[in-house]
Amino acid sequence: MDDDGKLIRRYLSGEATAFDELVQRHQGPLFGYLLRMTGIREEAEDLAQDAFVRVLGNLGRYRHRDRFRAWLMSIARNLVFDRSRRAAGMKTVSADAPAAAPGSDVESTETLGDRLPGPAHRQPEAVAERRERAAVAQKAIAALPEVQREVFLLRQAGLTFREIAKAQKCPLNTALGRMHDAVMTLRGRLEEKA
Numbered sequence: 001m002d003d004d005g006k007l008i009r010r011y012l013s014g015e016a017t018a019f020d021e022l023v024q025r026h027q028g029p030l031f032g033y034l035l036r037m038t039g040i041r042e043e044a045e046d047l048a049q050d051a052f053v054r055v056l057g058n059l060g061r062y063r064h065r066d067r068f069r070a071w072l073m074s075i076a077r078n079l080v081f082d083r084s085r086r087a088a089g090m091k092t093v094s095a096d097a098p099a100a101a102p103g104s105d106v107e108s109t110e111t112l113g114d115r116l117p118g119p120a121h122r123q124p125e126a127v128a129e130r131r132e133r134a135a136v137a138q139k140a141i142a143a144l145p146e147v148q149r150e151v152f153l154l155r156q157a158g159l160t161f162r163e164i165a166k167a168q169k170c171p172l173n174t175a176l177g178r179m180h181d182a183v184m185t186l187r188g189r190l191e192e193k194a
Helices: 004-012 017-038 041-061 068-086 124-142 146-156 161-168 172-193
Strands: none
Touching (some): 004 017, 004 041, 017 068, 068 146, 124 146, 124 172, 161 172
16 A cells, blocks of 8 residues: 555646545544534535545645645644634534444444444443443533644544644644643543543
8 A cells, every 4th residue: 555645646647546545545534533623524524525625736735744644634624713713603513413434324323432342232231331431522522622622633533743733833742731631621521420
């Protein structure tokens, strides 16, 4: 499998399918990040498409020393903030609303915990408990201050702290501090619910 830089070079050389490979490789983490940032499946889908369109338009200016996923997430982050500024005051959907897997038209209440294999799958009480814990965790993440939630979700999407700091246009220590604050806040909220 080619690395992202090779795929970009192949696309810029005229091989259109190379961009499709980039999209396939990064659409899941991108969609997951956008869904958690917006809480609205349709908005996350629109923003993901917008992000890839923006990438396509700027691919010739991509600096290959940066990681492609970090660049993509930075573009997505900017799109989220642009859209939220335009939609200020509009009603939003809770981040813990049921969401289907990327590419699916069917909404689902299934959580990541539901997809994990193990004996707990055969015990309805354990499944219900995992769903409840996942819902509590999603609510706690959604309630984080925006900069903390963003750092947490970007980290979950696989970005390094240096990449997060660059995306947030802040010093590395600020990004690390925001993550620490997010984890401590989440830990406190989740311990309260336990």
